[in-house]
Amino acid sequence: MTFKIPLFKILWDNEDVQNIEREIKSGMNWAVGPNVEKFEKMIADYIGTDYAAVFNSGTSALHSMLLAHGIRKDDEVIVPSFTFIATANSPLFVGAKPVFVDIERETLGLDPENVKKNITDRTKAILPIHYGGCPCKIRELREIADDNDLILLEDAAEAMGASINNKKVGTFGDSAVLSFCQNKIITTGEGGAVVTDSQDIYEKLLLIRSHGRLETGDYFSSAGLFDYIDLGYNFRMSNITAALGISQLEKVGTVIDMRQKNSEYLMQRILEETDKIKPILPPDGYNHVRQLFTVIADKRNDLISYLKSKNISTKIYFDPVHLSHFYREKLGYKCQLPVTEEMARRTITLPMYPSLSRDEMDFMAETIGKFYR
Numbered sequence: 001m002t003f004k005i006p007l008f009k010i011l012w013d014n015e016d017v018q019n020i021e022r023e024i025k026s027g028m029n030w031a032v033g034p035n036v037e038k039f040e041k042m043i044a045d046y047i048g049t050d051y052a053a054v055f056n057s058g059t060s061a062l063h064s065m066l067l068a069h070g071i072r073k074d075d076e077v078i079v080p081s082f083t084f085i086a087t088a089n090s091p092l093f094v095g096a097k098p099v100f101v102d103i104e105r106e107t108l109g110l111d112p113e114n115v116k117k118n119i120t121d122r123t124k125a126i127l128p129i130h131y132g133g134c135p136c137k138i139r140e141l142r143e144i145a146d147d148n149d150l151i152l153l154e155d156a157a158e159a160m161g162a163s164i165n166n167k168k169v170g171t172f173g174d175s176a177v178l179s180f181c182q183n184k185i186i187t188t189g190e191g192g193a194v195v196t197d198s199q200d201i202y203e204k205l206l207l208i209r210s211h212g213r214l215e216t217g218d219y220f221s222s223a224g225l226f227d228y229i230d231l232g233y234n235f236r237m238s239n240i241t242a243a244l245g246i247s248q249l250e251k252v253g254t255v256i257d258m259r260q261k262n263s264e265y266l267m268q269r270i271l272e273e274t275d276k277i278k279p280i281l282p283p284d285g286y287n288h289v290r291q292l293f294t295v296i297a298d299k300r301n302d303l304i305s306y307l308k309s310k311n312i313s314t315k316i317y318f319d320p321v322h323l324s325h326f327y328r329e330k331l332g333y334k335c336q337l338p339v340t341e342e343m344a345r346r347t348i349t350l351p352m353y354p355s356l357s358r359d360e361m362d363f364m365a366e367t368i369g370k371f372y373r
Helices: 014-026 034-047 058-068 085-093 112-117 138-147 199-209 239-249 252-273 300-309 325-330 338-346 358-372
Strands: 051-055 076-080 097-101 123-126 151-155 175-179 192-196 277-279 293-297 347-350
Touching (some): 014 239, 034 051, 034 175, 051 058, 051 199, 058 151, 058 175, 076 085, 123 138, 138 151, 192 199, 252 293, 293 338, 300 358, 338 347
Parallel strands (some): 076 097, 076 123, 123 151
Antiparallel strands (some): 175 192, 277 293, 293 347
């Protein structure tokens, strides 16, 4: 179904097209080339870390991050269930066990007090997400990790540019993952990155993403021999993809500003129409980049159906991972996560993107108002 107002639209321009066209017309360097290193430097400079390594997806970046940090069989990793399934699956990729912990209501991120209660002698890491572009209680989680000698790994897939008191997410943990999937703050279609201040972790990431190969030059154009010193994967981002990432990242400030202004206007208009919608407001000092426009709604499921009938797209972000068939039936998980399950029942994600017009937002707000009258 094609919606009059879709859930998201990608902000792109001629620079994006020209960057890709230039690399295609070069007739070489489609897979490996200088754009990868340039994009990585731009990411590290923007986030404020010493290193960035790009990958062909956010999921492969998550997998690689856990491998690089030595997470392995019989380790436990604390994760939210209110997330995309890749967050929870990533410990399984390395033989570890995801331990689901409930969220708090203010940011919809991991509840630090519940995290404390679930630490065991097998806990190796804490892996929170920054839901929808809002920082979680990451400072509290950093303190818990330090007090318990745990690794803190941020899943910042939805939150590029978000910050707390001007310190960007991705700089609180030992490493962090970004995603460049098509609905994220910036996009390369698919893609991801790991940012870190650790040279050791960075060097491990480079091996993991490229077959364990010690990169001493361009594999495709060098006559020299290359040694393989560890087990690795083909998780590389292509040079063409990185070219798009470069032009996308140059627009990140504009993209975030447009999202924030649109979110403020849309929320104001909805609240003028009804009191049956409740915003999720971040704490003071939290810079929410509004990758998702998620609200709490009365009669949520009926509202979804009504908006669909009016050609307005919506989505539920997220169905709890611990209630999925895979975790319940195949892995036997039986968790009690009341806040997660309540938020999954009551929240709705409405369309939000930089090019969303005032007329479209007025139409959305008025349509929601009519539903509740």
